[in-house]
Structures are given as C-alpha cells and as structure tokens.
Amino acid sequence: MTEHAPLSAEELAAYFALREVASLLEHGVEQQLRDDGGLTGPAFGILARLFGSPTGRLRMTDLADGLVYSRSGITYQAGQLEKRGLITRTPGEDDERSIIVEMTPAGREVLDAVLPGHNDVVRELLLGSLSKRDVAALTDILGRVRDRMRAGPPRSAAPRAKRN
C-alpha cells in the first residue's frame, strides 16, 4: 500500500497549481483584510465563523476545530479581538469549563467594512478566471478531498519515509 514512487508529471502539476494559487490567494486576501479592517487572516476567520453561526455564539473549541490552529493559538487570536472590542468572551452556563465567544456590534461593523472588498479580491483573483462549470467542478473535486481529509485522518495510512 505504501508506494514511495514519485508523483507523475500530471500529479505534480495539479499539486503545484493548487499550492501556488492558494498561496497567492491567501496573500491577496490578507492584504485586503489588513488594509480595509486591520484584520489578520485568523482574526477574520473567527469573525466570519461567528457571523455564520446560527446562534452567533461559538465556544473556543468550536473555533479551534474549524480553523487549523492550536488551542493556544485561538486563545491568542481571541485575545487580540477582545482587546479591540470586536468580540466578547463569557463563561458558558451549562458547561462552566467552556467559553462562549460572541461578536460585538463593533465587530460586526469591522466585518461589514471588510466583506465587500473581500468579495472583490476573491472575485478578482479566483472567480474571475472561472466559468460556472469550473466553479462547480472545483467545489466538487475539492469538496471530496476535504471530506476525506476531515473524515478519518488515517494516521495508520500516513507512512513516514524510513530513511535507509
């Protein structure tokens, strides 16, 4: 099952294209977020998730799950947002170990100030090059990849190179 065979030219091309596009897209987005709202990528991620949450409230752990950061990383980012008054952190009522994060009106304002430009950048860098069919194909393909990644990170299927 473990095949150390090199990747084919086609596979490499797909891999590199993905990495490069994602990298350029990330840079573009982060610059816009900084310019328009003084937000870092992670900070924007937190606000966006709070905005997208049905109740508008999420636990720290919920945030850490979706985003790819460590727990202490989330604590740091949330601390920055709280300092700026963009979120509040209050102890959970049912489970007193947990912390409930909510967006403040000020936070909502910053998000609103940033979203239009964000849309523009994503459109300009990514979506502008794509037909509706492309968008659908991308979502289909990458959606499957994501689901498999999230599903069971089959650690057992993650062979490390054995040198010598």
Next chain:
Amino acid sequence: MTEHAPLSAEELAAYFALREVASLLEHGVEQQLRDDGGLTGPAFGILARLFGSPTGRLRMTDLADGLVYSRSGITYQAGQLEKRGLITRTPGEDDERSIIVEMTPAGREVLDAVLPGHNDVVRELLLGSLSKRDVAALTDILGRVRDRMRAGPPRSAAPRAKRN
C-alpha cells in the same frame, strides 16, 4: 465593473473548499518535512527549486520570484540553509551584484531523505481522493487561475472597499 455584490453560495463553497484543502495540505506537508528532514516549507521550496533548475544554480532573485517571499525573507531562509551546509552562496561572475545559490551534496541528501515521504503525504491527502480526470481538471482550472494571477496583476482592477 466593480461589483461589491456578495458571492453566490456556489462561489463561496468553491473558495472555502480551496482554502481549507490548501490549509490542511500545507499543515500535513510541513509536518512531514519537519519530521523527515528538519525542513521548513520555505527551505524545502528553495531546495526543490534548485533541484529542478537545469543548471542547479539560481540567483537569490530567481528564488524570490518563484516563492512568495520578500527579499529579506529569502536571505533569512538561505542563511538557515547555509548554516546547515545544505547550500552554498557565491558571488556571481558575470554580475557581481548577484549571488549564486547551489545545493551541496549534504543538501541533496536531505532532499532525497524527504522526498519519498513528501510524495506519500501528497498522495494520501490530495491525490488519493482523485481520479485521473479529477487531476486533469484541477490542473486545467487552477492552471488558468494561476496564469491570470501571474499575468498582469491588474492593480487597477483591484477595487478597495470604499467605506463611504
């Protein structure tokens, strides 16, 4: 031309899928590089580009161009690699302002030690979920996006949100 209209659900789905897959992939790859060769992502990028270069030698500026880093960032990364004896930096002969970077045998060893595991991780996380048609479609779509991104970053077409 400037439309601040929100992204459609389909567009958002594609964008999020791309960001999430790229993020998870990056984390997986960086962990493997660290485990198998003590390399960071940028350091691996430099070695890989030297390996891929026909002559095996690249100027600092050539490295900075492909990778997304600032010049000082490349200087830093190259400094780290030089400390470990994985590359050499020698003044250019034709143009004495430039620095020629080359991979040492030790650098080649580290790269060789890392590549098999790297292939495995990419296969496991990304390619394992994809058919040949998927790979081709991904390359086609993202290749177009990349070309447009690289082509002429039409700054003029990069509208910043005007908060009234």
Next chain:
DNA sequence: TATTGTTATACTCTATAACTATA
C-alpha cells in the same frame, strides 16, 4: 480521568527601512 481553556516561554518567520556595492 478527561476536557476546556489559559499562560509562560521560546522560537520561527516576516516585513520594513536603511545600507552597501555593483551596473
């Protein structure tokens, strides 16, 4: 015991601006 979250620490990385040297 396991889980939630914070803190302390230490390190890596990155960018900016000032600087040197060559073209």
Next chain:
DNA sequence: TATAGTTATAGAGTATAACAATA
C-alpha cells in the same frame, strides 16, 4: 539611478508544556 543583496529591528504568530478548573 536602478538593481542585488544584506542587516537591523521589531513585531506577529505559533507551538509546547505546564497549569487550573470543571465534568
């Protein structure tokens, strides 16, 4: 003047491990 590269600096982000409190 413009280009190639370095350095100094300073800040932001990240992870790890130890910790406290609740379940």
